[in-house]
Amino acid sequence: MKQYSGAILLLAVMLVFPLAVQDAYYQHLMILVLLWVAIGSGWNLISGYAGQVLFGAAAFFGVGAYTAALLSHKLGISAWWGLPLGAVITFALALPFGWVCFRLRGPYFALATLALNEIFRHIATIWESLTEGMVGILVMQTFVSKVPYYYIALGIAVASVLTVEIVVRSRWGYYFVSIREDQDAAESLGIDTLRYKSVALCLSSCMIGLAGALYTNYMGFIDPRVVFSLHDVSIAAILVGIIGGVGTVSGPAVGAFIMVAVMEIFRSGGFGFLGKLSSATGSPFVATLTKYISEAHVLSFGLLVIFVILYLPNGVVGDWPILKKKLLFWRRQATV
């Protein structure tokens, strides 16, 4: 029980968070973090554990999102049914895709998923009679308050992390890691690699699809550029996994928090701090600086990718011992 005490404490904090923080802005940010925890956990299962790098998380995210949107837009059913159905449909997409594309290895598989992502984005753009193309689909939001969305997102995030934890501790988890470490050796030991890679992909796609369906319900509007975005969804999912730590259960949670925080600090100019500073001092220099910094949030994202890969290849969680040594140099001095 002791090893879970930290997680349970965190969960308790997360449960009371919307009651303690009434500000809708911070609640919105936390919902985004929770969405990314689900997507990142999905990515981590197939890529971090099974070693099949997914460059096209947005394909599953978008399919989940469009399932929910089309249910309400075309059939007049509540978009909330998109959550279970979105998971089922992404599952149905992942199964044949995995069956066909898992004969590709390493970077080839990564490129195939990238192509899948782009193909779906084009389909959603071109097939206007179904998806309304670039116009996008508007879905009425059910709740005015953000609190219900927060708890649903929390539920999905916790379920994703728990799924990863349970799977990784089971026999399947060991199969996945053995496939990542050496596929041929795993095959020769009698592991049906195609089957277990497919299992990993299907589980992952369900998590990502669920997050997509929730995104539609929460944001109330989707278009192909947003939900099938290569940079904003697929690469961001990889970044969440890598910042947090590839192949660690808690990695995506840490990564999601860091990524949303960094992006938002840039986008809002230090949570509005710089804006206040510029109006307080009236200095034109600070004002232009604020403008540039908020424009640079995608740039910051790219720089973050480069920085993390160069200096933290195993993520904050994976490289925690090294990071701790570097950050807490004062502790060494204290003992001396």
Add this chain to the structure above:
Amino acid sequence: MEVFLQTLVAGILKGGLYALIGLGMTLIMGVMGIINLAHGQLMMIAMYVTYVLFHYMGVDPYYALIVSMPSLFVLGMLIQRFLLNPLMKVEAILPENQVLMTVGIGMVLTEVIRFIFSSNYLSAQTSYSSEVRFVGGISISYPLSIAFVVATVLTLALFWFLIKTDLGRSIRAVSQDPEAAELMGINAERIKIITMGLGSALVAAAGTLLLPIYYLYPDIGGPFTRRAFVITILGGLGSTVGAIFGGVTLGLAEAFGSTYIGMEFEEMIGLVIFLLVLLFLPGGFKRLTKV
């Protein structure tokens, strides 16, 4: 029939440029063993270099090749030296770190350009941009045919370089077997730096040649990166001859696709071909010839 021939000519002319893009990519792939997902973004940089020269100094885009190719050569070398080579020594669970790194580099390049030039569409309208020659009832775009000729010359020069010079031989050696090449006294890291520069310079040439007939905005890199990897996979990874065939095939496929299926399918066709090739002809055209 006329439409068919017209499409054929347009496809082949475009294919020449695509071959140039693919050649750079395949050189990098062969030597480094990674897919450079910042390739289109490097081309975008070259296009902006050309645009600045054209717009502010009135340099003809074709003369701008003299500036854009060396500057991208240097940029490519810097990227390899300071961002990709250090990664070789980093221990990580996922071997695809370098591919991801190129994605990050591509994003940074795009955003830096957006910072400087904003997202507006730009174009370099030259006097000959829309000039057309008629040969037997078929219209041939003047700038596109110049681009085709230059691309062919550059491709031939590249082949001469790879086959005849010492440096070219070293590059081929590293791409065949890096360890054996190092044992023979080749500095593989230096070769990687030079190859990255060379690949960037080639794609810079493609960008510069494309500018008079195309428009320009910071996100233009993405579609061309996708084309580049489609071409490389089509031709067979690391195969220079394959890249030429891959480029021409993609050019033809896009031309016929947009004529007979619909303009909006132009980009999707390449991706579908890509998936089909990966599945049914892994190894690309290289596999067919056994060269």
